Amino acid sequence: MAELAEDVLRGDLRALARASTLIENQEPGADGLLRDIAAHAGRALVLGITGAPGAGKSTLCDHIISLLRAEGKTVGVIAVDPSSPVTGGAILGDRIRMQQHHADPGVFIRSMATRGIPGGIARATAGLATLLDAAGRDVVIIETVGVGQSEVEIARLAQVTILVVVPGFGDDVQAMKAGVLEIADIFVINKADLPGADKLAQELHPVAGDRPVLRTVASEGQGIADLIEAMRACRREAHLQPAAVGPRIDHLGIAVRSLDHALEFYQAQLGLRVALRETVAQEKVNVAMLALGDPRIELLEPTEPDSVIGRFLEKRGEGLHHIALKVPDLLAAVDRLRLAGARILNEPRAGAGGHLYVFVHPASTGGVLLELIQA
Template identity: 65%
Template sequence: MSELAQQVRSGDVRALARAATVVENRQAEADELLKELFPYTGRALVLGITGSPGAGKSTLAAAITRQLRSDGKTVGVIAVDPTSPYSGGAILGDRIRMQDHHADPGVFIRSMATRGWMGGLARTTTDMAVLFDAAGRDVVLVETVGVGQDEVEIARLADVTIVLLVPGMGDDVQAIKAGIMEIADVFVINKSDLPGADKLEREVKASLSLAHRPDNWTPPIVRTIASDGQGIEGTLAAARLFYQTGNSRSRAREIWALRLREMLRDRLIERFPKEQFDRAAADIVARKSDPYSIIQDWLGSHA
């Protein structure tokens, strides 16, 4: 076993930060490191948190972290921000309100923004969770900024997916919510002291009564006021309940099948040089050729 892998295993926080950089930048040694650490995973509870902008995801993540720390558990936080295709993680850095744990080695936070075209964040998030798990973190929180498809998929990579709702949002937000209703293992109604909390709970219940999950789980609805820490123990209890049913294991098999497919696709494509794509794209724009014929040619010659 490499020195870095040993240090990560021992829970060394600086080694974990170094390893996270190796993984995030996809450095050459990333795969070997992950391969060494993977057998030591499967112990952490990985919680995904998603929900509408403004619902209080960061506040909930902070409250869960505080609760876990007071229970003596160690925490890793992966904060994912795929909304900014160019500018990197600056926004997210501002958003994280976990300053109370700044000097606490029991809380390790990693922010990740997108790098380029789609798909990369899901891969890096999974690999980062492997690292945190192998490093002995009891709980790994995966927090996403919004409710785009990427973010929904990333939240689903977790053992348990928590969907955060908040009373009194307009119609558009309700429409967005429809996209995340199906992925919730636990619903949290945050800011539940606001008017409309009862109405929202009834709406969620109504939509649950129409849904039929293959695993027959009925997602519990927990009310919180995350800023005051209210309802956080209930949220964690609900998440653990789902985890104990074993449903997250069959989900994990699905997710890994998809992840393997992505990993393989990425590796296969690396065999084709960038210039080949650029030249062909110029031909397409000049209408000298078409993309469909070009792909057929390439596949023929690499069959």
């Protein structure tokens, strides 16, 4: 594993800053770094805060950070504002607003402007979220302006999405983009000190259905504790503790004809986050690793029909392709299996992230291809 990845995983702050820049600018080396650290992601609570410019997202974020820090939680913040140039006012505003946390090593803040590449921000944001997660941040907050498709995409990275609306801003429910209303898990009426908060609440309730509608006055720090409670209550996945010792499931590999089509289900409908997308040339496969805590799901799309996954699809169709177990001592496990007559399909070799792995033939395992990975 590269030194930068190791330093990031150790929690070195300067390495984290350097890695962030690499990923944000999508420099060479960014993909390799993400591959090295991806297996360590999936434990953070990823929180999305979205809403119109000036709604008070950064102010809210500031208070959320303070309360989380008081509990001893570490925080990473990604502030995305596609509407402003790199040196623009909104980003500067975020910096100033969250400045009180800048001396705190438990808070890492990155402000990002648009890179001009369609999908570029979403990709960089996903990478940064994985980075901060892998670096051990307990909570990762993504602040975005809630307009347009790429912001909806970014909001999908979050496990819990907070939509911030304000009274009397032409921010009527009718005018809101359907996509934005759909992705919200919690509605926050901020600036509840201004007139029109009651009317906005009345309009929002039928749209929100079962989802909570809360009121805050972020500039006064009011309503934040309730918001954090709601956020925890609606969190979609529990923090899974890795099993202490012995073999455990690392991931389930599913063969699919098209990653994009499969992600419609896994990402858009089921709400899972893609921790890593990569092409593994030696296996002729495109991979999307879904962040699920531990274990994960790996979607596998062949890059050409004449490949392991291509032939599997041809013969069996889409479906479970393999189960991967992490074992404490791979070489010892391989020796043991060989002695017992199991069919090992390859000599241990290094895969994504540099971990050694072997495949065991389905004939030895009860019909499912088994991958063993060095923990």
